[in-house]
Amino acid sequence: MTTPGAADEPMALAAERLRTAGMRVTAPRMAVLMAVSDSGGHLDADTLRERAQRIIGRLSLQATYNVLRALTDAGLVRSTQIAGHPTRYETERHDNHHHFVCRACGSIRDVECTVGAAPCIEPRLPEEYDIREAAVTFWGLCPGCRATASAS
Amino acid sequence: MTTPGAADEPMALAAERLRTAGMRVTAPRMAVLMAVSDSGGHLDADTLRERAQRIIGRLSLQATYNVLRALTDAGLVRSTQIAGHPTRYETERHDNHHHFVCRACGSIRDVECTVGAAPCIEPRLPEEYDIREAAVTFWGLCPGCRATASAS
DNA sequence: GCTTTTTCTTGAATCGGTCAAGTATATGGA
């Protein structure tokens, strides 16, 4: 028992990640975290629920949403909302990458950033990708709210 | 009757814009188009419905959606989907601008593009805006779909 | 172990938006 089976490794890793993030370690959380991790990203809540169920058997959709929210708040998971699609989840890698979405098949692909910190508009994508448009949304605080926030 | 009243002007203009776009000229369409035009942008379907109703009296929400879809398809209106908000509509100005959304109050503001054609990441916003992050989504065709599209 | 606190389950509800069927109306031709 000193060397756990190979199948236990990812679960032990998931438990460790949860513990490090200061979260309670539960079967649903480990399962969802594992599902997000080895999916390659961009899965929606319902699909992640299915994958998680394969690992631990039963899991309600509501719990899946709860877990995803918790993991996102803890910075372990990144959620992305793309117009016309349900919210997708992927492992948070803090690499500030963006997304390419195919208008025809809906497939999603990561797009690396040329610059480090700031998001860049020159996408690092193979030439075969036919980019038609880019939607850029900046998030932050408007002058009014910034003043209110710094005052408190 | 040769010189229409001042109040008729925007309506006549709306009618003209619809006609130019090859669309049937109807009261709902004129009203919604006027509502979008003089709103300064970023209103959702339900709010636009209210504004349109002030102009023509009655208008179903379904019709509002139909009209907005038609106007968008015709290139008269631009729709923007921002995570966590219902779809917003604004006059299509073909200027390829982007959006700033305040995390605190949810207000939306246009962000001009420094470059002409391509979307740019260096936002033209006053310094008082505290930009925390940017979500960039590229839309187009992936290699597979591009091949299929050009083949047909 | 036992207690406390957090999390999970179940089931209802909400929100933004679409589908479908029937009625009304804009437009082009007689």
Add this chain to the structure above:
DNA sequence: TCCATATACTTGACCGATTCAAGAAAAAGC
């Protein structure tokens, strides 16, 4: 000017994604 026909609007049901609420279950600390 009126008619025919295609298109648009109204009403009402429906849907998918997500959240709310209440009670049962299970982690973590003592």
